[in-house]
Amino acid sequence: MGITVQKLTYYPVKGCAGTEVDSARVGETGLEHDRTFMVVDASDGAFRSQRTLPAMAAIRPGIVDGGASLRLSADGVESVLLAVDPDGERRPVSMFGRAIGQGADQGDAAAEWFSEVLGAKSRLARVPSDFDRDGWGETPGKVGFADAHAVLVASQASVDGLNARIAERGAAPVPMDRFRPNIVLGGCAEPHAEDEMRRLEIGTVRLAYAVRAMRCGVPLVDQLTGLRVGPEPIRTLATYRREPEYQNKVSFGMKAAVLGHGTLGVGDAAVPTWAPGAAA
Secondary structure: OOOEEEEEEEOOEEOOOOEEEOEEEEEOOEEOOOOOEEEEEOOOOEEOOOOOOHHHHHOEEEEEHHHOEEEEEOOOOOOEEEEOOOOOOEEEEEEOOEEEEEEEEOOHHHHHHHHHHHOOOEEEEEOOOOOOOEOOOOOOOEOOOOOOOOEEEEEHHHHHHHHHHHHHOOOOOOOHHHHOOOEEEEOOOOOOHHHHEEEEEEOOEEEEEEEEEEEOOHHHEEOOOOEEOOOOOHHHHOOOOEEHHHOOEEEEEEEEEEEEOEEEEOOOEOEEEEOOOOOO
């Protein structure tokens, strides 16, 4: 059958729940509407993350009218519909202690909603139209409010292989959503085949390998409830996916830059160019 796109997901607000779609446009910084918004600390503009606020996973953002509005929902609080302001007041924003530029503030209503839900004074920033940020890795590319790369790719074979190892330890399997990929590939012959893909063509969309995806504490968070439920999958990944050149972190999935724009859909053929010596 070959390798195909099995699932597509974009995450409108960084750190919050994703939106699964049958097709998506892909531009320079990834899937349309992916990480367009980011919740930041109201005092210093530092990004908020499931790493310290796992409840973010249970916040359900929705893009309305092609991006003109944003709906925010979470259990126990009233939903809000916000008019998006791509040219809002500019505020400095940062990730991992590093300034990444200016975000367009989305106003007091958004700030009050997130502050209530998260129990921490917050603002909501949008990627402004003139935002220009470089990624890093083998193929750096451009990136918006994602951590450092445009697209995260993972294969079903990888999570199946991981879950087989978890089962051997007597623990429950984990779903793919723990890893928050944009593109899930089906049909890979071996787990972690995505690590060896140096190019990936899906119709007119062309992706290029940047780096293996280093994992933090986010995969320990149940993406439906927003509760931290570890130690899996990090405990098992640590037995076979350590990355010495990245402070011995564990990896799962591949981060990619966008070389060719277009539209891709579930079921589309995905044609890789393999790294030299890789088993196709």
